[in-house]
Amino acid sequence: MSFFGKIKQGLGIGTASLELDIPQTFSRNASEFAGKVVLTGKSAQKVKSITFKMTEHYTTGTGENRTTKEYKLGELCLNQPFDLAADERREIEFKLPFSLKLSSTQALAEKGGVLGAIGKVASITSNEKSTYQIHASADLEGVALDPNDVRTVKPE
Numbered sequence: 001m002s003f004f005g006k007i008k009q010g011l012g013i014g015t016a017s018l019e020l021d022i023p024q025t026f027s028r029n030a031s032e033f034a035g036k037v038v039l040t041g042k043s044a045q046k047v048k049s050i051t052f053k054m055t056e057h058y059t060t061g062t063g064e065n066r067t068t069k070e071y072k073l074g075e076l077c078l079n080q081p082f083d084l085a086a087d088e089r090r091e092i093e094f095k096l097p098f099s100l101k102l103s104s105t106q107a108l109a110e111k112g113g114v115l116g117a118i119g120k121v122a123s124i125t126s127n128e129k130s131t132y133q134i135h136a137s138a139d140l141e142g143v144a145l146d147p148n149d150v151r152t153v154k155p156e
Contacts, residue, residue, distance in 0.1 A: 016045050016084055018138050018147035021091070025156045026132070033074070033096040033153075037136050041084040046141040052076045053135040054098045060128050073132075074098030096134070100155075 022035030033054060039047065054073045061067055076096045084090060132155065137148040 015043055015140055015143055016041050016138065016147050018136060018149050020134060020136050020149045020151050022134055022151055022153065025154050028100060028155045031097060031099070033098055033134065034094070035134070036091050036093045039084055039090045039092065039138060041086050041088045043086050045084045046081060047084050048081050048139040048141055050078045050092065050136065050138045052094055052096045054096055055133050055135065056101065057131040057133070071101055073100060
């Protein structure tokens, strides 16, 4: 491999691409998120592992008082190394276990009745908003910038 070829591989240029193929929604009552990841080799590579993560970005407040916190809801690591040939396309299915975390006002809103109404009003007045994401990353041997993909999903 040429000098420039080694530099490109070290930076992850022309190595492999990763793309999540997942549903856009998930059930709040589910305990796992199923989908698949598509790896495409641009050159021969050794894939050491693939990591999946589900996160929640919880935002409250408005203007200068706006705060966002990130919570990890679940993580899965597939530690089964394999070789990916140039121009090879490989689909790998996964089931990512997760557990939703509810704020006190969200939990109150889900109770229903008078308490549920109070929880919904409190949620609206504090301007609460949650965004959920699925992250996937493949760890390639000898590559500094590994391929990854992030998709936003919504609860139903």
